[in-house]
Amino acid sequence: MATSSTVGIDDFSTYLPQLYLPIERLAEKRNIPYSKLKDGLGLEQMALADAREDTATMAANAVLDLMHKNDLDPCTVGRIYLGTESALDGAKPTATYVLDMLTDHFADAYGPNCFLHCDVVDLTFACIGGVDALQNCLEWAAAKDNRVGIVVTSDSAKYEMGSTGEYTQGAGAVAMLVRQSPRLLAIDADFGVATRPAHDFFKPKRKVSKREILQEVINLLPDLSAEDYQLDELEEKLTNGLTTNGILDCNEKFLTLHKDTPVFDGPYSNEAYQARIREALIDYRRRHGLQAGTLQTDYAALAFHLPYAYQARRMFSEIFMEELKATRQWESFIDQNDLNVPCADDYNDREQYLTKCSEFLRAVTKTEDYRRFVDSHLAPGDWASSRVGNLYSASVFLSLMAILEAGYHSDEELAGKDLLVFAYGSGSKAKVFGATVQEGWREVVAGFDLQLRLNNRQEIDYDTYEQLHRCSLRDNVTEHEQGTFFLADVHDRRDGTEGVRHYGYAANILA
Structure with a gap:
């Protein structure tokens, strides 16, 4: 320490x-x-x-x-x-x-x-x-x-x-x-x-073509199509322009966008x-x-x-379970709380077994022992x-x-x-x-x-x-x-x- x-x-x-x-x-x-x-x-x-x-x-x-x-x-x-x-x-x-x-x-x-x-x-x-x-x-x-x-x-x-x-x-x-x-x-x-x-969870640099941007803007205008605006010609001008004073004229077909919101x-x-x-x-x-x-x-x-x-209250149940096992209190805990521990051999479908495990861990969080642990060790933070x-x-x-x-x-x-x-x-x-x-x-x-x-x-x-x-x-x-x-x-x-x-x-x- x-x-x-x-x-x-x-x-x-x-x-x-x-x-x-x-x-x-x-x-x-x-x-x-x-x-x-x-x-x-x-x-x-x-x-x-x-x-x-x-x-x-x-x-x-x-x-x-x-x-x-x-x-x-x-x-x-x-x-x-x-x-x-x-x-x-x-x-x-x-x-x-x-x-x-x-x-x-x-x-x-x-x-x-x-x-x-x-x-x-x-x-x-x-x-x-x-x-x-x-x-x-x-x-x-x-x-x-x-x-x-x-x-x-x-x-x-x-x-x-x-x-x-x-x-x-x-x-x-x-x-x-x-x-x-x-x-x-x-x-x-x-x-x-x-x-x-x-x-x-991540915030990628999103790659968007200029054509997509132009198309999206044109689609917002009533009764007009990309042909009306000669989209191919507009895109060609944006791609080959030598100036970089605007938002779209960066001499590349694609723009890289960053958003504060994550994927x-x-x-x-x-x-x-x-x-x-x-x-x-x-x-x-x-x-x-x-x-x-x-x-x-x-x-x-x-x-x-x-x-x-x-988050900690909901995520810590597995470690709480391992702590009880390490101190040999696990068997008495599941008996006192009438909990049925899922066994993988009882399920042919692994996804079904994992679902049952999640349900079991949620049941652990509802017990008095876990709630006391939350009150003493998690709630203060x-x-x-x-x-x-x-x-x-x-x-x-x-x-x-x-x-x-x-x-x-x-x-x-x-x-x-x-x-x-x-x-x-x-x-x-x-x-x-x-x-x-x-x-x-x-x-x-x-x-x-x-x-x-x-x-x-x-x-x-x-x-x-x-x-x-x-x-x-x-x-x-x-x-x-x-x-x-x-x-x-x-x-x-x-x-x-x-x-x-x-x-x-x-x-x-x-x-």
Whole structure:
């Protein structure tokens, strides 16, 4: 287990957008019973980035809060590593925009070069990129005394309207201070890992021909055909043109399109999640010489990546079963709960057998023993997710913050206790690592204000949500919060400045 002499997380800060949509409003519009989403998935509210917020502003706001809370000199920060799958550019790291905002903010006090020697980079592996960034910075901080690094995770989880992922959407950022002898969490040096390539969730570069685009536009016009518009001639001009000032004249027959919304297979992703975290747990135990059967006794709580709040509750039943088997409690458990374990020999059809296994594991989650396990080890880490939705790379760290703040408000003594963290990223990879709560944890957690932040947001209606989703609003729904960064403009001229982003800061008065 980790000790106070190891590296770890000294403090957390979070930035949550000021806007949220009650899941009940979305359920009404989609004709979904609200009880199915609330009681089945744990969904209550969806955090939404405003029109002038993006991955960079949320990350910068989380880092700014972290630096102010800890009175950090920018010149001493050696790294700001960003975990995200919502990058703003295909080449220029979003972390450079974060650094730009922070440099402008601190320049008067520390000079324009205050972050000149700070290393920044984006790390992307779906929802686990932030954990990769953390592991990297932990090793860097451990290599030399007095190194100070910041890991920040920032994402907007966006799905197509009407899709099965829509009600899990969310947005926000979590930043963490990484250094030796941390006040909050000492992190194990050796992470368990499991990686297996999968197409459970991804955001491909879509290849679309110019002819398809022209045809689709022409089809929208009444009583006209492609022949009326001489489609072949139009396509030939677009392909062979030498100028590149327009959208279609790129000298290629095809355009590459990127969408923020993913291609995904929900059931397959759940299977990958379940398999990878189990495999990563096995690897973690192997690396540390640990045996199965100790999750409930050795760890005060478990933190998870949560695509929806109750994901861990629904996905952990197989590991729970293996824990009971390891402690020789399995037979008595199935007898007490009158459960019939499926046997493969009883089924000629493998699919039917797998269906019965799934039904059996669901039955396990309905037992009193499992519910007690949920209350003691899983629920402390999923309450915040119910009120914000999926934060992608930031989700697992929000779960950690939720555990610590729940312990703080319940006067639980967590000092010296171990937490176990289960991270997952589609594609697919899982990592498992341990964290030991330090003696000074309570003073640090007092500054989280997670519940306070959640309670001080603005509710929006469905129509406003749809406008935000369609990106049809130019200005914020709410005023810029004092002391925060915001997106000022994005250059749209078809020249060498196309796509350049500029940011502002709402200082003493609301902008």
